[in-house]
Amino acid sequence: MKKIIVKGKAKGVILKSKNPINFLGSVDKKSGVIHNEKYDIFNKSIKDSIFVFPHGVGSSVGAYTIFSLKSNNTAPAAMICQKADLTVASGCALANIPMIIVSNDEFDSIEDGKEIQIDTESENILN
């Protein structure tokens, strides 16, 4: 664990992507389904997941997309990235979605499909 960007608790199943994510234009806000066919998680839903991806890229308006997902109850329960970027950090801050940054080794060891708990106030943040 390198850093907590947005505090909080969450539980869910890990959805892991190898692609940096441009939230604007890549996810259906009503369903949470990824519709950018260039992404390895094309057609999968990020709703209620622990969404793990390297970092956000592209449009600064992606922050509003994250906020909209939360308002529509289609947001991930938490986000875990390798690198912090302002779009994802600020989107999660406004939407109250816990967000943490992990080391490269930790990122590599996170397994897709596994259920985990996050608690930024606890000693073991990932369980």
Next chain:
Amino acid sequence: MELTKEEQAALNGEMGESLKTAYRILVATGEATNAEKLVPIQWAHLSGVNYNTIGDSGEEFLSILSKDAKVKVKTTLNPMGFDIDNVSKYNLDQNFIEKQQSIRDSYIRMGVDPTFSCTPYEIYDLPEKNTQVSFAESNAAIYANSLGNLKTNKESAFSALASALTGKSPYSDLRKENTESSTTIRMKLENPNEMDFGLLGFFAGKVADTSVSISGVAKPDKRSCKSLCAGMGTSGTCAKFDFVGEEDNDSEKVDFGKEEMNNIFDELNTTESGDIITLGSPQLGLDELSDLSSMLKGRAFTKSCMIFCPRAIQNQARKLGYTNEIEKAGGEILSDCCTCLTPLINKDETDAVTTNSVKAAYYLKNSTGVDVNLKSLSKIVEEDTK
């Protein structure tokens, strides 16, 4: 990040809900950029204006926020969905128009200058060297850092809004003295046009981290510079570039030659011909309209062509007569909106768009859902006018 007593009090909600929200965002973005403190900024430029991108939840958020929030510094903002002067010609639903006007009114209530432009650097003179600003629009942030000698993060819609409301931003590395980039891209193409610079930018955004050096180019013209900034802002997190001599540092060297360019081109170009043409993303400046006016002299577009520029620039261009040749050639000049994500272009009415903008190509394909035919401005004039 260390907060002053006053900042901490605002974060605790002692100065109202909107400042509490703003400081919560600044704390998260401060952590994200490893900043040790907040510093004052002189100018904020906001994204998150188009109803197409921020939707109902964004519209509601701004409506509530604007009841008591006021910007503390000069604040400009990005394009919205349409140009009110021309919207009646398009088949746009009333709900969209009403929601868009509500968003516009919320920003104006907060004291934002209603520029509706992704190129604030075309409208206003830039402040003195090393001035701290907070620009959310990615091409504008990269332009400010790389060509305008200003200091900004590649802000998000919310971090720029938080900066506008507080007059502050995290003191990140990008805001400090220039540091050497860890990557240098060696431009290997000869006589690149503005579209090639856009492709170079898109490539650079993919391979670079926060900043990048580019060797092998003399300083290109403004159109190419804007194209480079826009391409770079679309594909990655890179917020700054500088043009350097070939071997002046120990950074990792990456070549951008024919093969690399073709790979990016093939990723973005999905068809051989467009039904309509769009020029502008980023919106055109006065010199670009002047050039276009000369290029179109005595010619006419063979298909409809939408030309996007800021309102202030359109007004100047009309006074100077640059719009005459463009409109005579059949070009439609639109302000307050831009190619990227305007509902004036939609897949029910349009299958494919021709553009010289790499940024537009990405959003036309991925958000609007239409095919894209990428070609340079000179080729558009050569092949699509007569």
